[in-house]
Amino acid sequence: MRELLKTIESWISEGKQVAIATVVNVYGSAPRRLGAKMAVNQDGLMAGSVSGGCVEGAVVAEATKILKTKEPRLLHYGVTDEQAFSVGLACGGIIEVFVEPLSNEEFDRMKTDLIQDNMFAKITLIGGNGCGEKILAYPDGKHIGQFQSKNVQEEINNRLAPLFDKQINQRFMIKDQNSEIEVFFDIYPPLPRMIIIGAVHIAIPLVTYAKSLGFHTIVVDPRKAFSNRERFPHVDELVQEWPEDYFHRVGLNEGSYVVTVSHDEKLDVPALAIACNSKARYIGALGSKKTFENNKQGIRELGVPEKAIERIFSPIGFKIGAHGAEEIALSIMAEVIAVRNGIN
Numbered sequence: 001m002r003e004l005l006k007t008i009e010s011w012i013s014e015g016k017q018v019a020i021a022t023v024v025n026v027y028g029s030a031p032r033r034l035g036a037k038m039a040v041n042q043d044g045l046m047a048g049s050v051s052g053g054c055v056e057g058a059v060v061a062e063a064t065k066i067l068k069t070k071e072p073r074l075l076h077y078g079v080t081d082e083q084a085f086s087v088g089l090a091c092g093g094i095i096e097v098f099v100e101p102l103s104n105e106e107f108d109r110m111k112t113d114l115i116q117d118n119m120f121a122k123i124t125l126i127g128g129n130g131c132g133e134k135i136l137a138y139p140d141g142k143h144i145g146q147f148q149s150k151n152v153q154e155e156i157n158n159r160l161a162p163l164f165d166k167q168i169n170q171r172f173m174i175k176d177q178n179s180e181i182e183v184f185f186d187i188y189p190p191l192p193r194m195i196i197i198g199a200v201h202i203a204i205p206l207v208t209y210a211k212s213l214g215f216h217t218i219v220v221d222p223r224k225a226f227s228n229r230e231r232f233p234h235v236d237e238l239v240q241e242w243p244e245d246y247f248h249r250v251g252l253n254e255g256s257y258v259v260t261v262s263h264d265e266k267l268d269v270p271a272l273a274i275a276c277n278s279k280a281r282y283i284g285a286l287g288s289k290k291t292f293e294n295n296k297q298g299i300r301e302l303g304v305p306e307k308a309i310e311r312i313f314s315p316i317g318f319k320i321g322a323h324g325a326e327e328i329a330l331s332i333m334a335e336v337i338a339v340r341n342g343i344n
Helices: 002-013 056-069 081-086 104-115 150-166 203-212 243-250 265-276 289-301 324-340
Strands: 018-027 037-041 046-048 073-079 093-102 120-127 134-137 170-176 179-188 193-197 216-220 237-239 256-260 282-285
Touching (some): 002 018, 002 046, 018 056, 018 179, 037 056, 056 073, 093 120, 104 120, 104 134, 104 179, 120 150, 150 179, 193 203, 193 265, 203 324, 243 265, 256 265, 265 282, 265 289
Parallel strands (some): 193 256, 216 237
Antiparallel strands (some): 018 093, 037 046, 120 179
């Protein structure tokens, strides 16, 4: 959604009506993941993609109709093997897309949260009674909007904490009296930030991989001999501060992925201690088992409870028999992506 903000804002400023199409189910492989979005205005102009090219034309045609009727619809599209091959699908399948009008009020609220990097979810009834009803929900329990069915609202309230914890989009069914209602949980996590403690050699390919996978990259190291633009011309932010000073100044949220690689306990231990007590999505520590045991003792001395220390991934990275900085960085990113996708 972030990539569509400027376009949608421009259309709204011109007085155009806008519809949002969201991928809510995919059978088989797909070039666009669950939650992928496309915006369509009343003139049939589009931005974004729901299938990489297979069904965009059909979705635009339906979206312009929906803008006239104001009635959202769940659309089903079969993708032939030939169509699938043209956009990189392994085989044909079925894509389900939910299309709904976007109000100016809803857009303004979502835009504010996205710009402020607040995690929230848009929860929409996409099938059954009340189709099209939606609320915005936040990890602290706050809601904007309310479902008409108290049973539906209560069921969703009971599911929110684990859904936010996983940070992945989900479609599920809720039984309400004698009917079944389909619900789509559309999560908007903060912008993912890869925060690397230690401007050592392994951090160089780690920045490269993280940037290519959509992370905002940050290297933190007060040692100017290590943390300089000659070594890290490609990093988004190069911070020449002690990690604890940087964390206290900026903070860590649900989109923070912290990796300590400095091999210096003066950098790694305070960083890990603060990360353990934060909302950070991932915390990883490079080093041998002996080094990590020593670091854990230092973390305990800083008052971090054992349960929080257990959040740390160490030995860091997936076991791929890695040798050299590039392969180790690759194994780390594989583990990070697994956590981001809710499977580790």
